[in-house]
Amino acid sequence: MFSAIRPRIASVVAKPAILNAVRPRFFSQAAVARSNIASLHTLTEDEALLKESVARFAQEQVLPKVQKMDETEKLDSDVLKGLFEQGLMGIETDAKYDGSESSFMSAILTIEELAKVDPSISVICDVQNTLVNTLFRKYASEDIKEKYLPRLATDTVGCFCLSEAGSGSDAFALQTRAVKDGDNYILNGTKMWITNSGEAEIFLVFANVAPEKGYKGITCFVVDKSMGVKVNKKESKLGIRASSTCTLNFDDIVVPATNILGEVGKGYKYAIEILNEGRIGIAAQMLGLAQGAFDATLPYLFQRKQFGSLIGSFQGMQHQYAQVAMEIEAARLLTYNAARLKEQGKPFVKEAAMAKLYASQVAEKTASRCIEWAGGIGFTRDYPIEKFYRDCKIGAIYEGTSNIQLQTIAKILEKQYSS
């Protein structure tokens, strides 16, 4: 039998004539090694150590309290204290202001790891770092920085007050007014949908000092709660319930002119720029949410048997979870790349919008599928899976709705492709 096969094998193995015509080329190992470009999975040693540390903190200190915080719609004060103690509320802040002096990517990794356990805790950390701290770091005078950054890094929560009842996506239609009065400004107005406002003592309030100038009158004020901010209605929400979302009233609040962040009339610019960055933070939150839901569900597929087989081995299921894993990986790469582009000082607005948009979509699909895969258990409040589904919807809404992200991307493409 083998003698019949052997001559045939010999002819198959013989080198086809065409190869003699082509000079053999080999990929130069040296050329590949010279490029030095690592995969997006590569982290610095510090980033890896931090990721490990936050993951452990989230598992040990946050996880046991997640269900209670969700049911009571209240942030546990020990969890908040833990975030400050671990240095996670002043991640990029300079050490001279008591911050952790770390990179933007470190903040992104922190937000992602926290979201794997509780997206509410993640957004609290995200707003503090990517919106509040960054605004102070970029635009505040030295005096304001010295006064507020250490507090924000060590024990005080801050919040970003832009939206109002009548202005969300149309942010510049805000109505809060600031009237100059000697060395002060008198603030009047109402802000709505403000994350962290239940716990915050420091408020970054966008108000218009000159409505006749339109959006060019919008100015950012640093307001201490002690100046008379009234925190009213706390929203009862579908998801991220441990994160406080309140309405704020300013009735003739007196704010010293020295508390203006940056320059008068530049508030609109600061808001747009900061939201472009903050977007990457939300992308990280949605990414963590998707991964957390996935990690909580997959083990179950390899425990439960139906019809004599593990449900994770049915091809219908295999195709679904393979698809979802691929989409999570794609969201991860979009998010990490946007973060690295920003760190490098390269343009990142389009990529940041893409990351936030896609990650929020992937989070929704993943959470939805996870409930289906876990069946009855997925639908029960006793298990952590259903919470991810409720939490994911906000991803398409805050820090720029999905439609706004699409607009942002389209405008950049239009500029790129039109002559």
Added chain:
Amino acid sequence: MSNLRILVATKRVVDYAVKIRVNAAGSAVETANVKHSMNPFDEIGTEQAIQIKEALVKAKTGTAEVIVVSCGPAKSQETLRTALAMGADRAIHVESDEELQPLAVAKLLKAIVEKEKPDMVILGKQAIDDDSNQTGQMLAGLLNWPQATFASKVELGDKLMTVTREVDGGVETVKAPLPAILTTDLRLNVPRYASLPNIMKAKKKPLAKFTVADLGVDIKPRLQTLKIAEPPKRQGGKLVESVDDLVDKLKNEAKVL
């Protein structure tokens, strides 16, 4: 004023949460591309040293210098950096790609002890990869120092340590004059996380490197692993009808009577 110098030995091992498998050759546990971290008992040791330092500083009776050491390949430096991020003051890496068995490690640590002259050496009771439970004891023998192993509580007096040990029969308390060896057990403390500010501070802390040749130690393995195999798969249990049936099965099937 008491100023203590504490040497803490750490080992980089396969992470405790990893589902380990025997490698294709059947010669060892698969370690390639597997998550590694600091041996949990060594984390407890590092934490204990830092707690001793903090207690001395708080009571204003002195301070401690916590030096963490690890013997192993280049990647052991990750373990050292974790310890520095927890709060250790400086690190020593004894670099070697060879297999280091407990006796070799004990000899290397003896060389470091002779250089650094610590008042205490803290080790984990055993590493979770080889479960030898020998290094601390061997080091004590080589140095001719007192040892207190399986510590669940430690109190420091004037040049004296009082240690509560967890032993098979219960709990035993021993006193030992310093310098001495301590090995940690699970209930001694709960190790802290490396907080972000400490991770950043750790970058500036000194890390010294030595080779085995620098220390002049013979690390030749004395033990040879003949075989590694996974434990036999669990068999299902059986229901028995009566006591006689049970005795019969224990005698004839399980062969334990």
